[in-house]
Amino acid sequence: EAQVTQNPRYLITVTGKKLTVTCSQNMNHEYMSWYRQDPGLGLRQIYYSMNVEVTDKGDVPEGYKVSRKEKRNFPLILESPSPNQTSLYFCASSPGQGRVVIGYTFGSGTRLTVV
Amino acid sequence: GENVEQHPSTLSVQEGDSAVIKCTYSDSASNYFPWYKQELGKGPQLIIDIRSNVGEKKDQRIAVTLNKTAKHFSLHITETQPEDSAVYFCAAPKAAGNKLTFGGGTRVLVKP
Numbered sequence: 001e002a003q004v005t006q007n008p009r010y011l012i013t014v015t016g017k018k019l020t021v022t023c024s025q026n027m028n029h030e031y032m033s034w035y036r037q038d039p040g041l042g043l044r045q046i047y048y049s050m051n052v053e054v055t056d057k058g059d060v061p062e063g064y065k066v067s068r069k070e071k072r073n074f075p076l077i078l079e080s081p082s083p084n085q086t087s088l089y090f091c092a093s094s095p096g097q098g099r100v101v102i103g104y105t106f107g108s109g110t111r112l113t114v115v
Numbered sequence: 116g117e118n119v120e121q122h123p124s125t126l127s128v129q130e131g132d133s134a135v136i137k138c139t140y141s142d143s144a145s146n147y148f149p150w151y152k153q154e155l156g157k158g159p160q161l162i163i164d165i166r167s168n169v170g171e172k173k174d175q176r177i178a179v180t181l182n183k184t185a186k187h188f189s190l191h192i193t194e195t196q197p198e199d200s201a202v203y204f205c206a207a208p209k210a211a212g213n214k215l216t217f218g219g220g221t222r223v224l225v226k227p
Contacts, residue, residue, distance in 0.1 A: 004158075033215075042121075043159070043204060043217040050213060058214065090158050101208055101215050102147060106158030 002027045006091050006107035013081055013114055021076045021110050023091030031094040031101055032074040033058070034066065036087040037109075043090065049074055050096075081114045088112075117142040117209045121218025129226055134192040136221045138205035141186070145207045148188045150179060153202040153220075163190070195225045 004025045013019055025032065033048035035058075045058030049068040063085055065077040074093075078085060091107040118141040128134050140148075146167040151159035165172045165179045165188065172179050176195075181188040192199055205218040 031213075035217075040124075040219065042219040045214060045216070048214065056213075059216075092158075101213060102149070102164070103161055104149070104151075104159075104215065106151075106160065108156075108158050 002105065004091055004093050004105050004107040006089075006110050009108065009110060011110060011112050013112070015082055015114055016080050019078050019081060019112075021078075021089060021091075021112070023074045023076065023107060024072050025074075025091075025093040025105070026072065027093060027095070027105065028071065029093035029095050029105075030071070031096040032068065033092045033094075033101075033104075034064070034074070034076045035090045035092065036060065037090060038087050046076070046089075081112075083114045086112060086114045117145065117207055117214070117216040119205060119207050119216050119218040121205050121221055123221060124219060125222045125224070127224045127226060128195050130195055130197060132195055134190075134195055134199070134223055134225075136190045136203055136205070136223075137187060138189070138207075138218050139185075139187040140207040140216075142207065142209055143183075143186060145209070147208055148179065148181060149206050149215075150177075150190050151204045151206065151217075153204065155201075159204055192223075195223075197225050197227055199223060200225045 034046040035043040047066040049055045089110045092104040121138045149164035152162045153159040178191045
């Protein structure tokens with residue numbers, strides 16, 4: 001089954017403790033992205049990657065890191081989490097058409113709470 | 116950058132009636148406009164999209180219309196059913212196409 005898999009689904013952590021949310025897709029998509037979803041703010045892009053070893057900032061990148069060492073994986077790293085990073089996070093992938101992002105497939109989400 | 120505004124934020128309709136959600140965008144070079152449906156506890160799922168070279172696209176009970184001059188596009192759901200209850204998001208890309216900006220979402224409730 002074609003899918004984007006995120007882990008974990010739920011995570012409660014303490015301020016300052018480094019964490020990684022994993023994302024993997026099995027569709028051979030070139031484009032991958034991370035979004036956070038907050039009430040009233042919709043989906044905001046954190047980082048995206050056009051291909052292996054190519055990453056770029058989205059609209060809200062502060063406090064996050066990403067890496068794209070393999071095509072299928074795009075982990076989101078929070079080096080020193082803070083309470084304002086409490087949110088619902090989604091990973092997404094797209095085959096793209098040239099540089100145009102089309103037809104996102106989203107993961108099921110990771111609900112992160114930072115206390 | 117691209118700014119996408121979506122209205123209304125909540126929409127309550129009677130089963131069988133139609134629902135319309137509208138989005139406006141700012142980047143006149145945008146050429147691809149998808150709509151996503153998010154059910155409770157799940158990630159958004161693409162339900163329909165439209166390219167800028169067409170004005171309307173239909174898929175069974177859902178349709179999307181695009182007005183490039185006015186820079187707005189709309190989602191129309193006809194003969195609504197309880198399973199249509201969800202949060203709907205519109206989106207538009209920046210001119211370069213490599214970033215997708217989402218609207219704030221519309222929570223649709225279909226009352227039986």
